[in-house]
Amino acid sequence: MLYTPEQTAQLPEEGFQYLLTSAKDHVLTITLNRPEKKNALNPPMLSELAFAMTYAKYSSDIWLIVLAASGDTFCAGMDLKRLAVGDTESMSVPEPAGPVRLGELMADLHKPCVARVQGAVYAGGFLLVGGSTYVVAVESATFSLPEVKRGLFPFQVLAVLLDIMPARKALDLCLRARTLTATDALNIGLVTNVAPVNELDDVIMRLLDELREFSPTAMQFGLRAYQQLKSLPPIKQQEFLYDQFSQLQQTPDAKEGIAAFLEKRKPNWGISD
Incomplete structure (x- = not known):
């Protein structure tokens, strides 16, 4: 764990150095804000991402995350100049407990995350x-x-x-350094939706509105189980999933969802016992 729930109970009052954040209607939007460097990821920015993601994971008021970027590039990957010379820049958040590995950070979020890709994605930006x-x-x-x-x-x-995607497609992307269009990325599953630039935010808002209709607890249980399944042998998977379903049934969201179904009304998610 890079940051504890206690450390990230609130976002920094003075804000981050390389991120912009806003929260509204159970959605936390995290915007990469280093456009002059094409949002290349330096160590302070990685720490800020880890802090913001940990806040999103443990905040009960945050159901969904939007990952966006300023400027004309979504993310140029790691800042190779900073990696080469080291980084002594002060940070806006405490030092994380270990190295920030974006793949692990994203996998451990366990809440639906929508990437708003307004420009080019390179190298380590693929992890986001x-x-x-x-x-x-x-x-x-x-x-x-x-x-x-x-x-x-x-x-x-x-x-x-x-x-x-299939292994050969993944390896080909890594080995030949080809540039994919948004349509190419859609066809191999890297992208889920392609939109005209003037419709990008509308498409995202419709998706968020749809996701907000459903139980945040159920989605979090499902995303966490998806990650945990990877480390279980096939013979253990059904037992694990049965146990997850039994636990989910005891949550306030499950009780509210069943009651709403029986009473033929819209569920009110996020209530307590």
């Missing part, structure tokens, strides 16, 4: 996109893994891609 539950991209967005051109390999990205 690949780890999101939904990815809504503008028609002009592009996606590329250029690491092999620099004598590197996108090891962590490969692991995320293997959850999304």
Whole structure:
């Protein structure tokens, strides 16, 4: 655990250095805000992302997350200059308890996350996109893994891609450094929706409105179980899922959902026993 629930009970009053955040109607929007560097990820920015994501995970008022970006590039990946020379910049959040690995951070969120892709995605930016539950991209967005051109390999990205697409497609993206269009990315499952630039926010809002109709507790149980299944042998999976269903049945959301169904009314999520 990089940050504890106690550490992240509130977002910093003075805000973050490289992120913008806003919360409304149970949705936390986290915006990468380093446009002059194409939102390349330096150590302070990674720590801020870990802090904000931990806040989103443990805040009962946050049901959904939107991951957005300022400028014309969604994310250029890791800041290679900072990696080469080291980083001594002060941070707006406490030092995390360990290295920030974006793939693990996204997988551990356990709440629906929508990536709002308004521009190009490169290299480590794939970890944010690949780890999101939904990815809504503008028609002009592009996606590329250029690491092999620099004598590197996108090891962590490969692991995320293997959850999304067949192994040969994932390996081909890593090995040939091709640039995909938004339609290409849609066809291989990296993107879930493609929208004209003037309709991007409308498409995302409709998706959020639909998700808000459903039980946040049920969705969190489901996303957590999806991640936990990966570490279980097949013979243990059904037993685990049966236990998860039994636990979910005891939650206020499940009781409210069943009552609303029987009473033929709309459920009121988020109530307590």
